[in-house]
Structure formats: structure tokens, C-alpha cells
Amino acid sequence: MKDMRISRRGLLKGTAVLGAGLAAPTVLMRPASAAFTNEPTGGSVTLGFNVPQSGPYADEGADELRAYELAVEHLNGGGDGGMMSTFSSKALKGNGILGKKVEYVTGDTQTKSDAARASAKSMIEKDGAIMITGGSSSGVAVAVQALCQEAGIIFMAGLTHSNDTTGKDKKANGFRHFFNSYMSGAALAPVLKNAYGTDRKAYHLTADYNWGYTTEEAVRTSTEAMGWETVSAVKTPLAATDFSAYITPVLQSDADVLVLNHYGGNMVNSLTNAVQFGLRDRQANGKNFEIIVPLYSRLMAKGAGANVKGIFGSTNWHWSLQDEGSKAFVKSFGTKYGFPPSQAAHTCYVQAILYADAVERAQSFNPCAVVEALEGFEFDGMGNGPTLYRAEDHQCFKDVLVVKGKENPSSEFDLLEIVEVTPVEQVTYAPDHPQFAGGELGKCNPGA
Amino acid sequence: MLGLDNRDMKLFIWVVCITVLAPFILNPFPAESELAQFNAGYPDLMQRFMIFGIFAIGFNILFGLTGYLSFGHAAFLGVGSYAGVWMLKLVSMNVIPAIIISVIVAGLFSLVVGYISLRRSGIYFSILTLAFAQMSFALAYSVLTPITNGETGLQLALDDPRILDSASSTGSIPPTNFFGIEMRDGFELALGPWEFVFNFGYYLCAVVMLVSFYLSMRIFRSPFGMMLRAIKTNQQRLRYTGKNPRPYNLAAFVISGMYAGLAGGLMVAMDPLAGAERMQWTASGEVVLMTILGGAGTLLGPMVGAGVIKYFENIFSKINDALLYEWFSAMPEGLQDVFVFLIHPFIGKGWHLTLGIMFMLVVIFLPGGVVEGGQRLAALFRRRRQSRETDGPAAVKDATPAE
Numbered sequence: 080m081k082d083m084r085i086s087r088r089g090l091l092k093g094t095a096v097l098g099a100g101l102a103a104p105t106v107l108m109r110p111a112s113a114a115f116t117n118e119p120t121g122g123s124v125t126l127g128f129n130v131p132q133s134g135p136y137a138d139e140g141a142d143e144l145r146a147y148e149l150a151v152e153h154l155n156g157g158g159d160g161g162m163m164s165t166f167s168s169k170a171l172k173g174n175g176i177l178g179k180k181v182e183y184v185t186g187d188t189q190t191k192s193d194a195a196r197a198s199a200k201s202m203i204e205k206d207g208a209i210m211i212t213g214g215s216s217s218g219v220a221v222a223v224q225a226l227c228q229e230a231g232i233i234f235m236a237g238l239t240h241s242n243d244t245t246g247k248d249k250k251a252n253g254f255r256h257f258f259n260s261y262m263s264g265a266a267l268a269p270v271l272k273n274a275y276g277t278d279r280k281a282y283h284l285t286a287d288y289n290w291g292y293t294t295e296e297a298v299r300t301s302t303e304a305m306g307w308e309t310v311s312a313v314k315t316p317l318a319a320t321d322f323s324a325y326i327t328p329v330l331q332s333d334a335d336v337l338v339l340n341h342y343g344g345n346m347v348n349s350l351t352n353a354v355q356f357g358l359r360d361r362q363a364n365g366k367n368f369e370i371i372v373p374l375y376s377r378l379m380a381k382g383a384g385a386n387v388k389g390i391f392g393s394t395n396w397h398w399s400l401q402d403e404g405s406k407a408f409v410k411s412f413g414t415k416y417g418f419p420p421s422q423a424a425h426t427c428y429v430q431a432i433l434y435a436d437a438v439e440r441a442q443s444f445n446p447c448a449v450v451e452a453l454e455g456f457e458f459d460g461m462g463n464g465p466t467l468y469r470a471e472d473h474q475c476f477k478d479v480l481v482v483k484g485k486e487n488p489s490s491e492f493d494l495l496e497i498v499e500v501t502p503v504e505q506v507t508y509a510p511d512h513p514q515f516a517g518g519e520l521g522k523c524n525p526g527a
Numbered sequence: 528m529l530g531l532d533n534r535d536m537k538l539f540i541w542v543v544c545i546t547v548l549a550p551f552i553l554n555p556f557p558a559e560s561e562l563a564q565f566n567a568g569y570p571d572l573m574q575r576f577m578i579f580g581i582f583a584i585g586f587n588i589l590f591g592l593t594g595y596l597s598f599g600h601a602a603f604l605g606v607g608s609y610a611g612v613w614m615l616k617l618v619s620m621n622v623i624p625a626i627i628i629s630v631i632v633a634g635l636f637s638l639v640v641g642y643i644s645l646r647r648s649g650i651y652f653s654i655l656t657l658a659f660a661q662m663s664f665a666l667a668y669s670v671l672t673p674i675t676n677g678e679t680g681l682q683l684a685l686d687d688p689r690i691l692d693s694a695s696s697t698g699s700i701p702p703t704n705f706f707g708i709e710m711r712d713g714f715e716l717a718l719g720p721w722e723f724v725f726n727f728g729y730y731l732c733a734v735v736m737l738v739s740f741y742l743s744m745r746i747f748r749s750p751f752g753m754m755l756r757a758i759k760t761n762q763q764r765l766r767y768t769g770k771n772p773r774p775y776n777l778a779a780f781v782i783s784g785m786y787a788g789l790a791g792g793l794m795v796a797m798d799p800l801a802g803a804e805r806m807q808w809t810a811s812g813e814v815v816l817m818t819i820l821g822g823a824g825t826l827l828g829p830m831v832g833a834g835v836i837k838y839f840e841n842i843f844s845k846i847n848d849a850l851l852y853e854w855f856s857a858m859p860e861g862l863q864d865v866f867v868f869l870i871h872p873f874i875g876k877g878w879h880l881t882l883g884i885m886f887m888l889v890v891i892f893l894p895g896g897v898v899e900g901g902q903r904l905a906a907l908f909r910r911r912r913q914s915r916e917t918d919g920p921a922a923v924k925d926a927t928p929a930e
Contacts, residue, residue, distance in 0.1 A: 132844075132876035148849075185847045187876055192680040192802035200571040200798070201841055204724075218678040222800055225682050229700060243679065287669040288678035314669065317678075519685050524699050 115445045116231040116526030117207045124179040124444065126151070126431070127186065127208030129199050129223060130237065134190040135344050136215035138378050139423040143213055143237055144185060145416055146424035150431035153411070154181045161411040163432060165404040165460035170439035177438060188214055192222035199223050203230050209444055210235060212430050215423060217241030217290045224253035231526015233446050235430035238423040240342075240374055242293040245474035246515035251523040252446055254453055254473045256433065257426045258506070260290070261514050263373045263393040264297035266479040266501035268305055270391060275336065275369055277306035282334035284325055284349060286341050287314040294340045296514060298373050310334040315341075315349070322349040326356045335363035337370045346372055347382035354386045375482055377421050380494040387484030387494065394480050396425045396462055397495060405462040419492050429461045433468075450523040465503070471510035472520065479506050535744055538826065542740060546733045549573055550723045557720035561854060564846065567838055570713065570726035574797045575837050577732035578790050581739045583817045583829030585786020588743055589779050590815070591824035592752060594759035598653045598811050599640065599660030603784040605667065605806030607633040607791025609674070612681045612801045619691035620701050622710065622731070622796035626789065633788020634781055641780035645773065648762070657808060664806040680802035703796050705731055710797055728797045735793060736830075739786060744826055746782070755779050820889055822896025831897050836882065843878035 119125070128147045131140035152158045156173035163171055175181050184206040186198030195214065202208040211227055212235035214220045220239035227234035228250040236244060236255040240263070245255050271279075281302060285291040291314070299309050310332050315325050326349075329337055337358060341349050353359075353370055361368040372379075375392030398409045398419035408428065412420040420428070433453065441448035454470035463477035482495040508515070531539060545552065554568030567573070586600050607629035614625040644655040667675040675681055683700050692701065702709045710728035717723075746752050757765050758772045765772050795801055804810065813836065821832025851867045851874070858866065873881045893900045 133879070137876070183849075184845060185875070187844045191804040192678075192800065193804055196798060196800060197571065197575070197841065198845070201569060201845065204571050205566070205569040216678075218680065218802075221679045222682070222802065225800065226798070229702070248679065248682075290678075316665070317668070521685055521699055 114525070115447075117203065117209050119179055119207075119209055119444055122179055123182045124176055125202075125206055125208045126181060126183045126434075127199065127202035127206065127211040128183055128213050129186045129188050129195060129202065129211055130213040130427075131190045131215050131219075132185075132187040136190050139215040139238060139343075139376070139421065140188070140213075142378070142421045142424040143215065143427040146412070146420060146428040147183065147213070147431055149412060149415060150428045151181050151183055152415075154432070154435050158415070159407075159411045162404050162408045162428070162461055165407050166432065166436070167459040168436050168440065170436050171432070172439075176435045177442070177444070181435070184208060188219050188223075190216050190219060192218050195219040195223050196226050199226055200230075203227075203232055208232070210434055212434070213237040213427060214239060217244055218288070220244050220253075220255075221248040221289075224248065224250050228252045228521065228524055231446055231524045233434060233449050235434050237427050237430065240294070241290040242297065242514050243289060243518075245472045246293075247517035249472050249518045249520050251450060251473075251521045254430070254433075254468065256430050256475045258393075258395050258477070258479050259474065260294040260297040260373070261508055261512070262479050262506040263294065264299075264301035265506045265508075266393050266481050266499075267298065267371070267373060267391065268301035269501070269505070270481045270499055271302065271371065272305050274391065275366075279307045279336050279366075279369075280310045280332075280334045280364065281307050281336045281338055282310050282329050282332055283312035283338045283340060284322070284329075285312055285314050286345050287316050290342065291340050293514065294373050295338075298338055298340065298371075300514070307336070315345075317345065319345070320348050322352040323356070325349070326352050326358070329353075329358065330356065330361075333364065335366050335368055337368070339370065339372050341372070342374055342376075343379060344382070346379050350383050350386050350390070375495065376423070377419075377492065377494060378423075380484060381491065388486050390484045391498070392482055394422055394482050394495070396422045397480055397482060397497060398425075399493070399495075399497065400462060400480075402460075402462060402464070404460045408462060425462060432461070433458075446525045447523040464500075467503075469510070472515065476503050476507055478503050529741070530745060531748075535748070535826075539741065539744065542827070542830075543737060546577070546737060549576075549729075549733070550725050554721065554723055558722040559720060564850065565842060567842060568724060570711070570724060570729055571798075572837065572841050573726065573729045574732050574793075575841070576834050577729065577736040578793045578797070579814075579817065579833035579837055580830040581736050581793065582787055582790035582814055583821070583833040584736075584739055584743045585783040585790070586814045587783075587818050587823065587825075587829040588746060588755075588786065589783040590818055591829075592747070592755035592759060593776060593779050595645075595648065595776065595780070596653045596815070597644075597656040597780070597783075598808065598815065599644075599656030599658075599663075600783070600787050600814050601808070601810035602640070602660035602663040602806050603633040603637050603787035604791040604794075604810070605663065605801070605803070606636045607788030608795050608801035608805055609667070609681060610788075611792040611795035612683070612799055615689075615703065615795065615799050616683055616687040617690065619689055620703050621691070622703050622705055622792075625703075625796055626735075626792035629792025629795075630785050630788045633791065634785040637781050637784020637787075638777070641777050641784065645776050645780060657811070660806060660811050661808055664803055664808070667803040667806060675801070675803060678803065680800050683799050703799055732793055732797065735789065739789065740826075740830070747826060751775070751778070816886060820886055820896055822898035825896070825898045828896050828898040835885075835897065839878050839882045839885075843874055843881055844876065846874040848875075 130143045131137055153161045153163050155175055184202050188195035199211050210233045214237040217239040220236045221244055224234045234253040238257055240259055242260050283295050285295040295312055339346055339349050358368050370390050372390055372392040375394045380387045409419050437449045437452040438444055441452040453468050456468045459465045466475050466477040468475055479501045480497055481499045483498045485494055485496045488494050550568050554566045556562040556566050589595055589597055610632035611625040611629040614628045618624050640659045644652055668677055702711055708727050713726035715724050754775050762772050817832035817836050818829045822828025855863045855866050
């Protein structure tokens with residue numbers, strides 16, 4: 080009896096709610112009338128910062144988030160304005176974007192495509208983000224870029240170095256400021272030629288995933304073009320932490336150069352193993368044995384400690400650069416957080432400013448207008464010298480830094496020294512270059 | 528009705544009501560309020576609730592009934608996902624072929640894995656399934672890159688054949704649909720300050736989930752289900768009575784594998800991408816957590832567990848310090864810092880910690896999961912009401928409303 084009473088009451092309540100739900104909305108039902116997805120209507124605009132907060136690239140993610148917070152502060156007119164004062168375009172006025180205050184939401188990509196997409200989706204569907212940016216791995220960048228293309232949102236890639244992001248997986252709504260594997264190879268080759276000569280035998284250890292493949296291919300192609308021989312290329316599992324089993328065969332081969340196509344924790348471990356096995360003191364074919372790390376970052380150099388001394392690699396940006404833009408950025412980042420920014424922080428900060436500037440120049444948040452404003456955009460004063468956002472593949476073309484582990488570091492941040500700034504002409508390639516072929520940009524999608 | 532007894536029917540009707548009204552229930556806070564952060568009524572998360580609900584229901588058929596703890600169920604979900612994306616690429620953007628193929632492929636794969644793994648029981652079975660899942664993950668990540676697209680995940684492309692669809696001229700990938708109804712489509716409803724989203728994809732997931740739930744109920748109450756329970760209780764004794772438990776085990780394993788495949792198929796139907804991480808051991812562990820958190824062996828438990836975990840993953844991980852400062856903005860500055868400092872470890876990337884603590888509490892104090900907690904509460908109220916009625920007016924003074 081009692082149960083019956085409850086269920087009758089519950090039923091009544093249920094019907095009431097249902098009835099109200101069915102009766103009221105016929106008038107209030109909102110048709111999808113917006114011109115594009117998440118058109119900002121109030122006095123503020125929301126950006127989505129999707130960075131790895133857990134997992135192997137959490138350090139980079141934390142630094143990216145710091146850079147984004149700084150960028151938001153500068154866009155809203157706070158702080159010292161950072162690179163906005165050295166940026167060649169003067170469209171931004173420090174009053175938000177198009178007069179709307181910039182707000183942001185954050186999410187954790189966990190460095191997994193699935194988690195990153197779920198997080199980006201919630202930013203788009205729940206928080207009404209108009210642009211998604213961030214990430215520290217190419218798999219995530221490609222996955223989120225495709226999602227943004229379908230949803231009609233602009234994606235400004237964070238740290239992603241694989242050729243595919245602006246190669247076979249390029250999308251009209253996605254943009255990359257960071258450099259790529261091809262550029263690393265092209266920038267490194269001449270420096271290696273000067274330092275180690277043209278008669279070398281290289282042994283590659285490659286992280287067994289997309290980024291590893293494209294980096295290996297890029298470095299191989301550029302070094303073989305100048306006369307080096309590739310003895311062997313071995314893939315190592317991404318989750319590996321001990322590389323001794325992969326280093327021993329190097330000792331038995333007749334190679335005299337080891338190329339470590341590893342990033343993050345992988346690189347720290349493999350380089351440490353290689354040094355422990357005495358590779359750096361070894362003589363092979365009458366020459367000193369050498370080690371190369373195609374993609375370097377300060378955070379990695381810190382992890383590997385003294386082992387990085389004298390080892391060549393490439394990087395997108397370094398805080399010790401002396402141009403006005405870099406100095407301004409390092410100063411405002413250092414003032415706020417107490418240490419210099421990493422290259423991940425730099426590229427993310429620049430991407431956020433570039434997006435805001437594009438909206439300001441286009442006078443609209445409409446993704447198609449933003450795409451138009453960014454395509455073929457030339458700018459300067461953002462720390463990399465004159466830069467072009469190429470219209471054909473949405474890749475930035477700028478100078479690439481070749482760096483070397485410093486012999487006598489003066490502080491825990493002063494670990495890399497710039498060997499050469501490779502001019503942009505040397506790293507430019509045709510949009511249909513074989514390493515980038517196969518993709519289609521498609522058309523910009525405003526959603527809704 | 529429908530071959531269910533009275534109690535089950537009531538439960539089923541409840542579940543139907545809750546899933547149908549979920550857009551209202553999950554968005555209890557007005558869209559502009561500070562608490563809107565805790566709203567979960569947006570399409571992606573609602574779909575996830577349903578999809579992981581299906582996954583956990585299927586897992587519970589194996590774990591809850593036979594007691595075989597599989598640590599590799601994510602592999603079936605992953606295999607189903609890949610099969611589904613390939614159907615979307617090759618055949619049609621209609622989700623039906625994709626979902627059907629996902630179930631079939633996952634079923635076949637689980638038949639192979641089950642046939643081998645079920646030769647052992649207990650911890651050895653768990654380790655075998657774990658090994659299979661990690662193997663699948665590693666293969667998908669590297670060697671099978673031509674089929675799985677490795678780390679990046681398998682995606683749709685503009686130049687996919689899609690033999691049943693007419694060529695698209697819009698220059699963008701067509702959305703997944705159910706005979707023309709686009710999955711990402713829907714309508715919004717504004718009631719005063721509240722906003723509710725009704726998404727077609729969600730309702731497709733909900734219908735599939737309800738069918739799966741109904742099937743699992745029937746399995747639980749059937750002689751076959753009784754057989755599975757017998758296996759859990761004492762396999763030796765079952766053998767002495769002349770019954771061979773192997774075919775029953777294998778059937779349960781394949782059924783739960785097919786449920787996982789169905790979840791995988793729905794996942795790509797809602798968001799057409801299949802990543803290898805879906806098969807990683809952490810994903811397999813997640814479904815075990817869901818089932819235990821909600822209540823293993825109960826009908827409703829796994830779904831509740833799936834909901835709780837997905838809620839934490841998607842809502843708590845997005846709270847950041849800036850938001851905390853906003854919430855505590857009324858406090859004096861020093862106090863504000865203290866509060867943010869205290870709460871900081873539990874939000875954002877710390878959501879794992881919050882979930883972990885909750886999991887510990889549930890396992891220690893409610894071994895039967897959240898469902899047991901609900902039952903205890905209900906029993907408490909029932910007892911109170913009973914005592915009130917027997918004691919008459921005398922007991923009214925300490926009565927709390929039983930609603």
C-alpha cells in the first residue's frame with residue numbers, strides 16, 4: 080500500500096514535469112539561428128585551452144597553461160603587454176577581442192586522442208568556446224584539429240612537430256605555428272655537415288609512433304642527401320623506460336652517429352643510457368662517436384642533465400634569443416612566474432595572440448573570416464623573425480634554431496646554446512612535398 | 528509485462544523515465560549561474576553516460592554473474608570502434624551498418640580470446656585477458672598502423688569511398704546520421720534561465736542502452752543466468768552434477784564482448800574517431816572500477832558507476848584555480864588563498880585523487896557499491912516510517928520527512 084502511494088505521487092510529479100516540459104517550450108524553442116558555432120553574444124568571449132595536465136607531457140602542459148594565462152592577461156590589457164607591443168600588427172588594443180573580455184576554460188588532454196577530444200567537445204558544447212588551442216603531441220593535435228573542423232571551431236595547434244599536422248591530416252580550420260620534422264632535418268643537415276663531415280654512418284633509434292616516423296624520415300632524407308649512410312633504424316616502444324637493450328646493438332654495428340628520434344621522457348632515458356654505455360667516449364671508423372637529438376627542448380635538457388653537453392638538436396624558439404619580441408616575452412613571463420618560458424609556452428602564447436589579432440583584423444569571430452585573415456598573413460616581432468602563415472597548408476614558415484647542449488651552463492635554465500639560426504628559405508618546401516602529400520585542406524567550416 | 532516480474536518492471540520503468548528526462552535532470556542549474564559548472568547535460572557527456580553504461584552492463588554479465596574478472600575488456604571496445612570507423616569510411620555515414628559490424632567483429636574477437644583465456648580461471652584468467660588487451664593495444668599503436676593509423680587514431684577523410692552515400696559537394700566530411708537524422712543535431716529549450724539540450728545522438732544511445740539493459744535483465748533472470756551464478760558459486764560442484772561449465776562461461780564472455788563492441792560502435796557513431804588508447808589497460812581497469820563502484824552483480828550498479836566516473840572525469844577535471852578564486856571571491860584575501868590551496872589537489876588534474884578517495888570509501892564502507900548505499904538509505908527511511916506508524920503520534924516529534 081505504502082509503495083503504491085509513493086509511486087502514485089512520483090507518477091504525478093513526473094507527469095507534471097513532463098507536462099510543463101511539453102507545454103512551455105513550443106513558444107520558447109530556440110531554432111539554430113546563429114551564423115556560426117558558439118557566436119559570442121554577451122560582453123565576453125571564451126577560449127578553450129586544452130593542454131596535457133597529466134601523463135608524460137604534463138610539464139609542457141603546465142608551461143603552456145602559464146603562457147595562455149599570460150596571453151589572456153595581455154589581451155585584456157593587464158600586465159606589461161608582452162609581445163603585443165613588439166608584434167608587427169597593431170590591431171589589438173588591449174581591450175579584449177573586438178571589445179569583448181577574454182575568458183577561458185581549461186581541460187586535460189591526458190596526451191590521449193580520446194580524452195583530448197572529449198575535453199574539447201565539452202568546451203565546445205558546454206562552455207561555448209569559440210577557439211580551441213594547446214596540446215603537446217601530434218596525435219592529439221591531429222585528432223582535435225579534425226574535431227574542430229567538424230564542429231566549426233578554429234584550432235590553433237600547440238606543440239606538435241609531426242609533418243602530418245599540416246601534411247596529410249591538415250584541415251582548413253586548423254593552424255600550426257610550431258615547426259615540423261622536415262624543418263628540423265633541413266636545418267640540422269648543414270650544421271652536421273660542418274661539424275661531422277659528409278662521410279658518416281648513422282644509426283636511428285625511433286619512437287614507435289607517428290611523430291617518430293616522420294622525424295626519422297625527415298632526418299634520414301636530409302642527411303643521406305649530403306652523403307651520410309643510414310646503417311639501421313630501430314623502432315622503440317613509446318612506453319619504454321630502459322633503452323639498454325637497444326643501445327647494445329649500436330655498439331656492435333659500424334655506425335659512428337646515433338640519432339635519437341625521441342621526445343620528452345623517452346629522450347631523457349635513451350640519452351642517459353647511451354652515455355652510460357660510453358658511446359660518447361667511443362671511437363668508430365677512426366672518428367669520434369656522436370649523438371644527435373632532432374627535437375630539443377629546455378625541459379628535456381633539464382631532465383638529461385650533464386648528458387646533453389655538446390649534443391646537437393633543433394628547436395622552435397629559445398629564451399636566450401636577443402630580438403625585441405623574445406626579450407619582451409621572457410621579461411613578462413619571468414616577472415609573472417619567476418623563470419624563463421619554454422618553447423611550448425612560446426608557441427602557445429603566440430598562437431593565442433595571432434588568433435585574437437586575426438579576429439580583430441577580420442572584425443568577426445566567424446571561423447571563415449578568421450581563416451581568411453590568417454591565410455598568407457605575414458608578421459614579425461613574435462620572436463622568430465619575419466614569419467608567414469602559408470595559405471596552402473596553414474603552416475608557419477620562419478627561421479629554425481639549431482642548438483647544442485651547453486658545456487658550462489650558468490644556471491639550471493641556461494642549458495642550450497644557439498649554434499645557428501637557419502634562415503627560413505632553407506627550411507621552406509613545396510606544399511605537395513612527398514613528406515606532406517596526401518591530405519586535403521577542405522573548406523573552412525563555420526558550423527551551425 | 529515483457530517477461531519481467533513486477534519489481535523488475537518498476538525498475539525498468541524508472542530507468543526509462545530517467546534516461547528520457549536526462550536532459551532536464553542533468554542540467555539542474557541555470558546556465559548563467561556559478562553552479563552551471565556542475566551541469567552535465569551537454570550532448571557529449573550524456574552520450575558517454577549511455578555508452579559507458581552499456582559497456583559496464585556487458586562487463587557485469589561476465590563479472591557480476593560468473594565472477595570471472597576480465598582485465599581486457601577495453602580491447603573489444605577498441606576492436607568494435609575500429610570496425611565501426613571502417614564501415615563509416617567504406618560503406619556509409621549511416622550509423623546502423625557501423626554499429627552492427629562493431630558488434631559482430633567484437634563478438635568474433637572475444638570468441639577467440641575467450642576460448643583461450645577461459646582455459647584458466649581466477650588470477651590466471653585475468654592476466655591472460657590483460658595480456659591479450661595489451662597485445663592488441665601495442666599492435667594497434669605500431670605494427671597495424673596501416674589499419675589503425677597508430678597513435679593518431681583512425682579518422683574519416685574527404686576521399687573515403689562510402690559506396691552507399693552520394694558524393695558530398697560541401698568540401699567537408701558529412702556528419703554521421705541515422706537514416707538522415709544527423710547525430711550531432713538536436714534542439715535547445717530555454718525555460719527562463721535554464722537551458723536544456725535535446726540531442727538526437729543521445730536519444731539513439733539511450734534507446735540502445737535501454738534495449739541492452741532489458742536484455743541484461745532477462746539474462747539475469749533466465750535459467751542461463753542461474754547457470755552463470757552457479758559457476759560463480761562453485762564450479763567443481765557444477766562439474767560433479769554432470770554439467771560442463773565451459774560453454775556457459777564462453778557464452779557469457781562472448782555476450783559481454785559483444786556489449787563492449789556495441790559500446791565501441793556507438794562511440795564512433797557519435798564521434799567518428801578510434802584511438803588506440805581506447806584499448807589500453809587503464810581503459811580496461813576503468814570498466815572494472817565502474818562496475819565495482821556501482822555494485823557488481825546488481826542490475827543498476829554498473830550504469831550508476833559508469834555515470835559517476837564519467838562525471839568526475841569530465842566535470843571535476845575542468846575546474847581550475849581561476850574558477851576557485853571566483854567562487855571564494857566573497858572571502859578576505861588570505862582566507863581565499865587558504866581555501867584554494869586546500870581544494871587545489873582535488874580538482875583539475877587532481878580529479879583522479881578525488882575519484883580514488885571516493886572509490887576507497889565506497890569499497891570500505893559500502894562493499895556492494897553505490898547501489899548498496901541507496902538500498903541502505905531506502906531501508907532506513909522505510910524503518911523510520913514503519914516505527915512512526917506503529918508508535919502512533921508519539922514518534923512524530925523526531926520524524927524527518929521521508930521524501
